[in-house]
Amino acid sequence: MRILITDKVPESLLSAFKERGYNFDYIPDIEKGELLKIVSKYEILIVRGRTRVDRKLINEATNLKAVIRFGVGLDNIDLDLCKEKGINVYNTPRAFTEAVAELTLSLILGLLRNIGFAHYSICAGEWRKKELYGYELLDKNVAVIGFGRIGRRVAELLKPFKARIIVYDIIKFGEELLKQYTAVQVDSLVNAVKDADIVTIHVPLTKETRNMFSYDIFRSMTRKPFLINTSRGEVVDYDALLYALDHGYIRGYATDVYHIEPFYDERLTKRRNVLLTPHIGSQTYEAGERAVEETIEIVEKIFKNIEGV
Numbered sequence: 228m229r230i231l232i233t234d235k236v237p238e239s240l241l242s243a244f245k246e247r248g249y250n251f252d253y254i255p256d257i258e259k260g261e262l263l264k265i266v267s268k269y270e271i272l273i274v275r276g277r278t279r280v281d282r283k284l285i286n287e288a289t290n291l292k293a294v295i296r297f298g299v300g301l302d303n304i305d306l307d308l309c310k311e312k313g314i315n316v317y318n319t320p321r322a323f324t325e326a327v328a329e330l331t332l333s334l335i336l337g338l339l340r341n342i343g344f345a346h347y348s349i350c351a352g353e354w355r356k357k358e359l360y361g362y363e364l365l366d367k368n369v370a371v372i373g374f375g376r377i378g379r380r381v382a383e384l385l386k387p388f389k390a391r392i393i394v395y396d397i398i399k400f401g402e403e404l405l406k407q408y409t410a411v412q413v414d415s416l417v418n419a420v421k422d423a424d425i426v427t428i429h430v431p432l433t434k435e436t437r438n439m440f441s442y443d444i445f446r447s448m449t450r451k452p453f454l455i456n457t458s459r460g461e462v463v464d465y466d467a468l469l470y471a472l473d474h475g476y477i478r479g480y481a482t483d484v485y486h487i488e489p490f491y492d493e494r495l496t497k498r499r500n501v502l503l504t505p506h507i508g509s510q511t512y513e514a515g516e517r518a519v520e521e522t523i524e525i526v527e528k529i530f531k532n533i534e535g536v
């Protein structure tokens with residue numbers, strides 16, 4: 228059974244594989260053309276978000292039995308085709324929750340207090356003390372869009388700030404669960420954002436969530452909230468976002484994720500009321516180690532199943 232790892236993973240995963248005597252190749256940043264040539268030699272493919280496990284790749288991967296996404300989002304993997312071909316897909320969902328939730332909290336606080344622009348202006352030799360007024364998080368209405376692992380952890384981290392949590396999700400949650408987070412659930416995205424001071428996005432990228440933050444949604448944001456996105460760039464319609472910033476429908480935008488990565492666009496980067504990080508949500512040392520453990524468990528499970536133990 229041969230394993231191919233095509234994106235950067237922690238050294239400890241490689242050492243663990245070596246210790247167990249697994250037959251694996253580690254080729255991070257491999258080009259697509261090269262990958263297409265060699266993929267048929269492998270039964271297990273381990274990827275992060277960079278490698279696109281699309282139709283072209285899957286069709287070449289004639290011996291593939293499993294794809295492991297070292298991470299959470301599965302939007303770079305053609306799940307339907309994998310299912311059709313009997314290729315099992317796994318991810319490491321629990322490992323990164325804390326890292327992304329803590330980054331979300333940092334982005335919320337940083338955006339409310341202009342931390343990015345303040346830092347940048349000092350580095351540029353400017354002392355802008357008088358103009359840098361911000362907002363407090365205490366007692367604010369926070370709309371959490373997508374109340375899964377990360378959304379709930381964000382709600383938990385917001386507790387000391389006595390935030391009122393407004394939840395929007397396709398799953399209807401029971402009163403008991405919502406009470407734990409002092410949250411209320413509403414039945415539409417419009418109802419979630421209209422009274423929010425802060426909106427934080429935690430849905431996966433799917434057909435339904437692509438461009439979910441549209442012109443109409445921005446226009447319904449009556450309290451001019453701050454918008455934070457640590458889910459996927461494509462969930463926010465980029466043109467509508469620029470429009471919302473230009474017309475003051477939102478007070479500011481903080482994001483870790485972009486519709487095109489790597490990202491640079493002065494229509495966003497030149498603004499004072501944005502805070503941008505280069506898709507680092509899952510990148511803590513602790514999360515990496517948890518993901519290593521989850522990945523080892525998955526590989527062991529695959530080996531057992533295939534060997535019929």
Ligand code: NAD
Pocket residue numbers: 299300301320323324327372373374375376377378395396397398429430431432433435436457458459483484506507508509510
């Ligand atoms: P999760 O599956 O636990 O939660 C997602 C929630 O979104 C679920 O409750 C689901 O019901 C809800 N949802 C799905 N479709 C919806 C829709 N159309 N409308 C409303 N709600 C909907 O996932 P998670 O672990 O909380 O992760 C959320 C997302 O965060 C991931 O899918 C990934 O894209 C992103 N993520 C980003 C980083 C990063 O580096 N910035 C790291 C990890 C995860």
